[in-house]
């Protein structure tokens with residue numbers, strides 16, 4: 001038994017991932033949610049004899065209905081449990097998109113010598129009826145910033161939350177063709193959904209570890225590398241690693257007007273540029289560009305770097321100098337040479 005951040009008393013069946021010297025715990029529940037519990041929050045704990053088991057898809061569906069309300073419908077596929085207030089057709093369309101992305105992601109890395117894991121937990125998506133319902137839910141679930149997005153992935157909850165982007169005055173779209181047609185009209189919106197789904201897949205296939213020191217340029221670069229949506233195929237996914245037009249345009253502008261000589265080192269040393277509203281746009285664009293460059297022209301070294309990062313312990317936060325030296329170990333000591341090569345490569349793509 002413990003009291004969560006809001007003071008609510010909770011009885012949780014889970015397994016301890018990390019125990020800090022002061023008695024603080026990092027716990028994972030059967031739904032894959034992570035809980036950090038400080039010693040004063042912990043009222044009691046009892047060891048179970050039985051082995052820890054994640055919820056199955058059907059159990060996870062019931063748990064989501066219990067949490068969200070009976071009006072939510074559940075759609076399940078091989079890896080996903082979608083709880084929705086937007087009607088089953090849209091939820092099924094999303095689940096099918098996610099499954100194709102999932103396969104494309106696994107295949108992409110397999111071809112590069114990285115055998116990723118099957119997810120330990122069902123991958124959860126909550127699809128809300130419209131923007132208004134999403135904003136209310138997101139504010140409570142993840143804070144005011146999330147409310148203005150088109151969707152988000154929560155590392156702690158391990159789920160993605162989004163809403164029906166096809167909802168218009170004409171009512172919901174009911175066929176896959178109509179859904180694709182309406183979404184095709186605004187590819188940027190659906191790219192956000194694919195972006196968040198990529199985060200979830202990357203954190204559930206062993207490529208990243210949740211609550212470990214993952215440089216933001218790596219996780220965001222990865223999501224942007226995969227975010228170009230493929231709405232044309234119902235069976236495959238052909239667009240992995242295409243040039244991301246929006247990010248490329250911004251990166252070229254950044255190169256031409258604002259990029260400083262130490263831009264590569266500030267990007268890899270800390271997340272500061274991503275959390276500064278004025279610098280974030282350029283930081284995202286550069287993270288995409290660096291990921292693109294490494295994935296295309298330094299395949300093995302980049303995969304080796306990702307493999308190193310995936311082994312990092314949870315709740316240990318690196319210093320900027322550690323991040324730089326990890327990057328150098330995998331990709332080369334001389335950052336100025338790497339930078340010059342990177343910039344030359346990206347200029348040629350224009």
Ligand SMILES: [Zn+2]
Pocket residue numbers: 195199219220223
């Ligand atoms: Zn992201």
